[in-house]
Amino acid sequence: MRAAAHRNHPAWWAFLAHRLSGLALALFLPAHFLVLATAVEEASFDAFVAWTDRPLVKLAEAVLVGLLALHMAGGLRLLALEFLPWSDTQKTRIALAFGAGFAAVLLTLLMARP
Amino acid sequence: MAGLGDCPAQNPLPPRERVAPKAPGEGARKDPGTPLTLPRSAWAPPSPGAGEGKTRRLELRLFLAQRLSAMVLAPLVLLHLGVILYAVRGGLSAAEILGRTKGSVLWGGLYGLFVLATAAHGSIGLRAILREWTRRPHLADTAALLFAATALVLGFRAVLVLT
């Protein structure tokens, strides 16, 4: 992608990751509310949980938790950038945000082992 | 190279007369006594954006709403992530979740706040993304309002069912 060479730097990738994770969360959220309420209401929640008990669904859930952690860490980084005095450690903060996302994925996968 | 003869440096203008600065009225050299307290509007034209801004500034309001909701969301999400990690240890069950949340004003309040904050935060975020990536501001506004309405209805239904 030569035309987009000006974008290839940490802060831009952090922006894209934050935007896409936010988008994914926003699309997932109504579904999450819907499924939760419907399943509990119709007492089919445990059947639903059984449905989610497959490796692929588990992985997807872990990724979603990871996206939430990533978006939160990236968002906190932005809030610090916008409301606290400028600091020249932006790259470190970006790395920390990505780290938090991956840590959350790993943690969820480990904890969710039956 | 042609044209160097036209160079203004070689044909300097006649020296200009120095004009002493004149202030309105009595002249610049006298201190009128009142320091910088006079409102700027009393002596200078309004700067761009001033005045009319108070009624508009929609983007600023949305910016503040999104940052405020993000500040509310951060601790709630942290709590929620903690609960997820705690809840999935022994496998999920409806009974376990309901046992925790049923009749609890605290959980009801926290999750209600969560629904409010995400509806605001997510819809403003979606609006920004759609504005920039589709360049159709009306589509972005409509989609954002739709998202907010959906998230509020489904979210509060879930909170009601769980508590």
Added chain:
Amino acid sequence: MADLVVNVWRGEGFETFRVPFLESQTVLDVVTWIQRHLDPTLSYRFACRVGMCGSCAMTVNGVPRWTCRTHVSKVAKDGRLEIRPLRNMPVIKDLAVDMAGFFDKWQEAGGRFVPTRPGVLEFARVDPENPERRQASAGIECIGCGVCYSACDVVAANPDYLGPAALNRAWTLVNDARDGDRIGHLAAVADDAGCHACHSQGSCARHCPNHLNPTGAIAGLKREVFRALLKGDL
């Protein structure tokens, strides 16, 4: 050394030129060589050739740069250069863009020094080391080249957005103890399409040839607007 293969934007597409490679050659040298030796109709803009006037910026291999201070050896890929006009500004011809809109936004951003009330005689005592003055001093090194503006994706998506250079200019004035209208400057940048449109993508700071930090300046503006709102000044 083999010749450079240079693809130059000519309005309807690229035209390929072969230019001899020289030691310490700049991208501006290459463009000039093409105009002098191959095609005198090639249009581009430059003045100082030493990185002061800000008129020579172009997009070189996908990245906006000041061409007079960019060495070919640093940016050529396998002896190839692709030279296009700056992004986000209307092209006049070939490599020359119309920067009028870019500079109009400096006015819209309130980027004009406002003197204190006429007749005030006290000198402003400015400590060059105080934090505000250091912010202002960093920002005034801008040469108005438009590289940041061309790098910014928010400008690309929202043509009304004031952009990094104009907002950086406003930030220098907000930090200037001698300026008479701090709140007016903040009001100008708090308008729609002002500093709050920025997503801190940092492409401006990444590519500014003078290593200015418009991202930091814009974050500063957001912060000071917020403060002024809390104080009820805005």
